[in-house]
Structures are given as C-alpha cells and as structure tokens.
Amino acid sequence: MSxxxxxxxxxxxxxxxxxxxxxxxxxxLHYIYAKTSPDAKGKMISLATETERxxxxxxxxxxxxxxxxxxxxxxxxxxxxxxxxxxSRKLILKGVDGVVFVADSQIERxxxxxxxxxxxxxxxxxxxxxxxxxxxxxxxxxxxxPNAAPxxxxxxxxxxxxAQEFEACATSGAxxxxxxxxxxxxxxTELRRGQ
Amino acid sequence: MxxxxxxxxxxxxxxSLVCARLTRDANAKAVLLIGRDGQAIADAGDVDELxxxxxxxxxxxxxxxxxxxxxxxxxxxxxxxxxEGEKTHxxxxxxxxxxxxxxxxxxxSSLGLVRLRVxxxxxEMVRLFDSVAKKAAAKSEPSILTEITDSDIxxxxxx
Numbered sequence: 001m002s003x004x005x006x007x008x009x010x011x012x013x014x015x016x017x018x019x020x021x022x023x024x025x026x027x028x029l030h031y032i033y034a035k036t037s038p039d040a041k042g043k044m045i046s047l048a049t050e051t052e053r054x055x056x057x058x059x060x061x062x063x064x065x066x067x068x069x070x071x072x073x074x075x076x077x078x079x080x081x082x083x084x085x086x087x088s089r090k091l092i093l094k095g096v097d098g099v100v101f102v103a104d105s106q107i108e109r110x111x112x113x114x115x116x117x118x119x120x121x122x123x124x125x126x127x128x129x130x131x132x133x134x135x136x137x138x139x140x141x142x143x144x145x146p147n148a149a150p151x152x153x154x155x156x157x158x159x160x161x162x163a164q165e166f167e168a169c170a171t172s173g174a175x176x177x178x179x180x181x182x183x184x185x186x187x188x189t190e191l192r193r194g195q
Numbered sequence: 196m197x198x199x200x201x202x203x204x205x206x207x208x209x210x211s212l213v214c215a216r217l218t219r220d221a222n223a224k225a226v227l228l229i230g231r232d233g234q235a236i237a238d239a240g241d242v243d244e245l246x247x248x249x250x251x252x253x254x255x256x257x258x259x260x261x262x263x264x265x266x267x268x269x270x271x272x273x274x275x276x277x278x279e280g281e282k283t284h285x286x287x288x289x290x291x292x293x294x295x296x297x298x299x300x301x302x303x304s305s306l307g308l309v310r311l312r313v314x315x316x317x318x319e320m321v322r323l324f325d326s327v328a329k330k331a332a333a334k335s336e337p338s339i340l341t342e343i344t345d346s347d348i349x350x351x352x353x354x
C-alpha cells in the first residue's frame with residue numbers, strides 16, 4: 001500500500017515484478033540500477049541462492065522526482081520465479097501498488113508463462129486484490145532471441161485484458177524503462193483517482 | 196485498491212520523540228519505526244551510518260516471512276523477534292499490527308531492558324497510529340493527491 005508522509009513530504013509506492021523463473025525480472029532491476037544516477041537510487045539488495053537464483057526477493061529503491069513538492073519514491077521488488085517458492089511470492093505481493101508481469105517470449109516457455117500468470121491472479125486474490133483493477137503492465141522479454149514466439153500469439157494468451165504492454169530485451173535494456181515508467185505512471189494516476 | 200497509508204507532521208514528530216526516548220531509556224544504539232510494507236517512518240540514535248531504507252525493507256520481509264511461518268503453525272503473529280549478533284543485537288516488535296519497531300543494541304544494554312522499554316513505547320505508538328487513522332478517516336487534513344493533475348504526473352516522466 002502506498003504511504004504518504006506529510007512530514008517528510010514523500011509519496012512511497014511498491015512495484016512488484018512477477019513472472020516465471022529465469023524470465024528476466026532480476027535483469028530488469030539490474031539494468032535500472034546500472035542506468036540510474038546515484039542520487040536517485042538506494043542500494044540494490046538480492047536475496048539469492050549460491051547459483052544466483054532469487055530466493056526471496058530483490059529490492060531496489062528509486063526516486064523518480066517531485067510532484068507538488070513531494071518526492072516520489074518507488075520500491076521495486078521481484079519475486080522468486082521458481083514454482084516451489086509460492087509462499088514467498090504471496091508475501092511479497094502484500095501492500096503492492098503496481099505489478100509488472102515479465103513474460104519469457106521463448107516459445108518453449110509459454111506453458112511457464114501461463115502458469116505464472118494464473119499464479120499471479122490467484123495470489124493477488126488471496127491478498128484481497130483484483131489484477132483487473134490494479135495498475136498492471138505486461139512486458140514481453142527476450143524479444144531478441146531466435147526462438148521468440150510471435151507477438152500475436154503471446155498477446156492472445158498472456159494479455160487478454162489488453163493491459164499496457166511492451167516488448168523488451170532486459171539484457172540490453174530495450175523496453176525496460178518504458179515498462180517502469182508506464183507502471184509508475186499508472187500507480188500515481190490510480191492513487192489520485194482513488195481520492 | 197484501498198487508500199494509502201499516511202503520516203501527518205504532528206504524529207510524525209511525536210513518534211520521533213518516542214523513538215528518541217526509547218533509544219535513551221533502553222541504552223540502545225538506534226531505534227527504527229517501519230511500516231509493515233517496509234517503509235521507514237521514524238528513527239533515532241546512531242543512524243547516520245545505517246542504510247535505513249535497506250534495513251527497513253529487509254526487516255519487513257523478515258517479519259512477513261515469520262508471519263507466514265506462524266500461519267503454518269496456526270499460531271497468531273509472533274509479536275517479537277530477537278537476533279543475537281557478535282556485537283550488535285536486534286529486537287523486532289509488531290506495533291498494533293500496523294508497524295514494526297526495531298531496536299539495535301549492544302553490550303551496553305540487555306534484552307531484558309530493551310523488552311521492558313519497548314512495551315511502553317509500543318503502547319504510545321499504537322495511540323499515535325490511532326490518531327493518524329482517525330484524521331485520515333475524517334479527511335480533516337488536506338490531501339496532496341487531490342492537488343495532483345494529469346500534467347504533474349506527465350511532467351514527472353518527461354525525459
């Protein structure tokens with residue numbers, strides 16, 4: 001849940017990057033961290049296994065500038081994508097303000113994408129949220145790979161509600177900031193609308 | 196989506212004072228008050244060398260994970276946790292289900308003293324959170340959100 005501090009004049013929001021294992025959630029955060037000026041970011045934390053798979057979450061605090069004298073701070077989290085870490089995924093969704101679903105475009109990962117998207121809907125429902133009412137953006141990652149599925153096919157299966165969507169290659173950074181800006185903007189718009 | 200959590204200057208100042216007094220009374224190195232979603236609310240003591248943002252996020256994750264364990268054990272929330280380090284120890288308590296109170300201390304204090312002092316401070320903080328909740332519900336304070344326009348949001352994302 002967003003937090004507005006009238007004393008320190010800050011608006012804090014929580015964004016969660018969700019998706020199947022190895023889809024590039026952590027790579028999105030690494031790119032954002034690498035390309036953001038030091039004064040606009042905090043330390044990036046990765047709670048990962050020895051083989052660098054996300055164990056609990058990655059965390060990156062970002063400042064996106066000021067609105068009407070209030071600093072806007074976004075806390076970016078990723079979830080562990082591997083199926084058996086479901087309990088952790090649920091916890092990380094607590095208090096979420098906006099979600100990015102990072103899909104793996106490789107045709108072989110279609111099943112994993114569908115499973116993860118179903119899991120996202122279910123876990124949000126468990127926390128009292130509805131994906132259709134939450135600020136939500138879909139990112140089709142790994143578009144540069146030769147085995148990437150056609151966009152029409154991905155759209156049909158993974159974005160039936162026609163949420164905002166972006167093609168991306170998180171390793172090169174293509175589409176990474178477009179995705180972040182879209183979800184952050186959507187969160188602020190929703191926050192204002194909710195008043 | 197429900198409305199945002201808020202904090203007003205009057206209660207913020209009062210919470211900072213409670214943190215400062217707890218730091219002194221418990222002989223603590225530092226005290227942090229954190230929202231359950233990991234946002235830093237107030238702090239006191241020796242925090243200049245601390246990465247408060249990271250500490251807040253990790254503590255909230257820790258509390259959430261412990262809460263998950265308590266559910267599996269069909270136990271109500273674990274209200275407090277204690278981590279013993281070589282030099283620095285951490286005492287973590289839930290404040291009325293709304294926030295997390297963290298006390299960092301060393302050999303100059305003791306777990307017993309920290310526990311004793313935390314109880315009193317925690318009760319005061321619950322009262323302050325109640326006051327914030329009442330103000331927010333009554334909408335007695337003007338909201339920044341009503342002043343924000345579409346162009347304010349657009350301007351934030353202009354390159």
